[in-house]
Amino acid sequence: MTAVQQPAPTHPAQTHPAPTGAAHTPSRRVVVSAVGAAGLAAVLAACGDSDDQTPQPGEDTTGGTGEGEVLAPTSDIPEGGGTVFKEQGVVVTQPTAGEFKAFSSTCTHQGCTVRDVAEGTINCPCHGSRFDLADGSVAAGPAPRPLPATQITVEGDSIRLA
Numbered sequence: 001m002t003a004v005q006q007p008a009p010t011h012p013a014q015t016h017p018a019p020t021g022a023a024h025t026p027s028r029r030v031v032v033s034a035v036g037a038a039g040l041a042a043v044l045a046a047c048g049d050s051d052d053q054t055p056q057p058g059e060d061t062t063g064g065t066g067e068g069e070v071l072a073p074t075s076d077i078p079e080g081g082g083t084v085f086k087e088q089g090v091v092v093t094q095p096t097a098g099e100f101k102a103f104s105s106t107c108t109h110q111g112c113t114v115r116d117v118a119e120g121t122i123n124c125p126c127h128g129s130r131f132d133l134a135d136g137s138v139a140a141g142p143a144p145r146p147l148p149a150t151q152i153t154v155e156g157d158s159i160r161l162a
């Protein structure tokens, strides 16, 4: 009589009965993260309905600087002098009564912001360049070029960037 023997396990897969699809089963952490992301997306979508950022007709979408921005009333610009608007990068001058000019406030030498307008010139504090307040031309170096003109509009007693 022959005894029926079960073959001894020889293959590693038979000795470790882990499921063969384990590598493709998502871990608990992955599942939680996926649900969390989906939940976050749902919350953000819900918030989007009440956070309407569509510009309305006539609304200023320039961010408060740039084209059309009011710089100052004309009375703030001294006759024969000028005012530096550092934030806007502009210097506005009034060479003669009622005549307004504007230039970049960035010195053409090494890029400093001009400091003031005095004694008929726009003055850079860094190396002493001076520019004519009427046309921005170089009155004293080392600046190699005039200050570029900036467009402005004067409406009534208000000066705006054009």
Ligand code: FES
Residues within 6 Å of the ligand: 107, 108, 109, 110, 111, 112, 124, 125, 126, 127, 128, 129, 141, 142, 143
């Ligand atoms: S940066 Fe203005 S004079 Fe040098």
